[in-house]
Amino acid sequence: MPEGHTVHRTANEFNKKFAGTRLVITSPQGRFSESARLISDRELTRAKAIGKQLFLRFDNNLILRIHLGIYGKWTWSNVNPDAVPDPVGQVRARFLNGAVLADLRGPTVCEVISAAEAELVERRLGPDPLNPDPDFVELARFVERVRASRTSIGQLLMNQEVIAGIGNVYRAEILFRAGISPFTPGNSLPTELVESMWRDSVELMKVGVKTGVMITRDELLTKKPKKADRNFVYKREGLPCRVCGTNISIEIMATRKLYFCSKCQN
DNA sequence: TACTCATGAGCAA
DNA sequence: TGCTCCTGAGTAG
Numbered sequence: 001m002p003e004g005h006t007v008h009r010t011a012n013e014f015n016k017k018f019a020g021t022r023l024v025i026t027s028p029q030g031r032f033s034e035s036a037r038l039i040s041d042r043e044l045t046r047a048k049a050i051g052k053q054l055f056l057r058f059d060n061n062l063i064l065r066i067h068l069g070i071y072g073k074w075t076w077s078n079v080n081p082d083a084v085p086d087p088v089g090q091v092r093a094r095f096l097n098g099a100v101l102a103d104l105r106g107p108t109v110c111e112v113i114s115a116a117e118a119e120l121v122e123r124r125l126g127p128d129p130l131n132p133d134p135d136f137v138e139l140a141r142f143v144e145r146v147r148a149s150r151t152s153i154g155q156l157l158m159n160q161e162v163i164a165g166i167g168n169v170y171r172a173e174i175l176f177r178a179g180i181s182p183f184t185p186g187n188s189l190p191t192e193l194v195e196s197m198w199r200d201s202v203e204l205m206k207v208g209v210k211t212g213v214m215i216t217r218d219e220l221l222t223k224k225p226k227k228a229d230r231n232f233v234y235k236r237e238g239l240p241c242r243v244c245g246t247n248i249s250i251e252i253m254a255t256r257k258l259y260f261c262s263k264c265q266n
Numbered sequence: 267t268a269c270t271c272a273t274g275a276g277c278a279a
Numbered sequence: 280t281g282c283t284c285c286t287g288a289g290t291a292g
Contacts, residue, residue, distance in 0.1 A: 070285080071284095071285055071286045107285075
């Protein structure tokens with residue numbers, strides 16, 4: 001479930017289980033074999049997430065950049081080091097350290113790059129609600145970018161240069177919670193409203209990191225809701241709005257499905 | 267078994 | 280805007 005919260009969870013897992021150790025990295029599928037040799041048996045110094053991108057830094061100063069795209073998925077398991085199970089399906093990259101095994105399937109990006117190249121990628125990314133922001137610098141960057149654009153807020157929230165880590169689910173839910181129509185141009189939104197959207201995304205994504213699922217209904221935050229109950233509008237087209245009862249709308253915005261309540265969000 | 271869909275994004279035109 | 284890439288789950292028949 002690759003929106004930003006998933007990637008931060010993965011970075012935490014890597015730091016907890018693998019950082020400071022040497023990993024055996026292979027590519028059972030073969031497509032990553034050559035690059036894997038550059039970092040296999042090197043010490044992983046640190047894992048870092050920015051938005052939907054994961055950066056794994058090794059002690060030879062090379063960085064493995066991973067982006068899951070829509071399909072990418074991690075599988076973690078504990079194994080017997082003397083009898084490591086065969087990979088199931090298309091495993092692009094496999095990370096093994098003693099008894100801990102992580103398999104990566106279907107990423108859009110899985111490449112070894114230099115520190116300078118990683119820096120370039122990082123510089124392109126917008127502020128990430130999940131990165132610490134004690135001085136509100138990130139918040140200010142977000143507000144500035146939204147308020148400088150005539151593009152609809154629905155599209156801006158999907159732009160990783162505007163805000164890094166938001167995907168189609170959080171986009172729909174953040175706009176619903178803010179009562180904002182997705183079609184509103186960024187530059188016509190009051191500053192306070194943009195600020196509160198940022199703060200809301202910080203809170204929602206923290207829940208995502210903690211629980212591993214995207215729960216956006218406050219009354220369910222401490223529970224373990226079923227998938228169908230977790231959200232206000234995402235994938236609920238044609239069903240009554242949980243607040244006003246109006247049927248939830250769906251439209252295609254820049255090739256992606258957009259869910260919203262035409263009455264609550266205007 | 268075949269087809270559709272998905273939480274993403276780069277690129278050409 | 281449309282095409283392309285990546286993989287697997289769910290569903291129709």
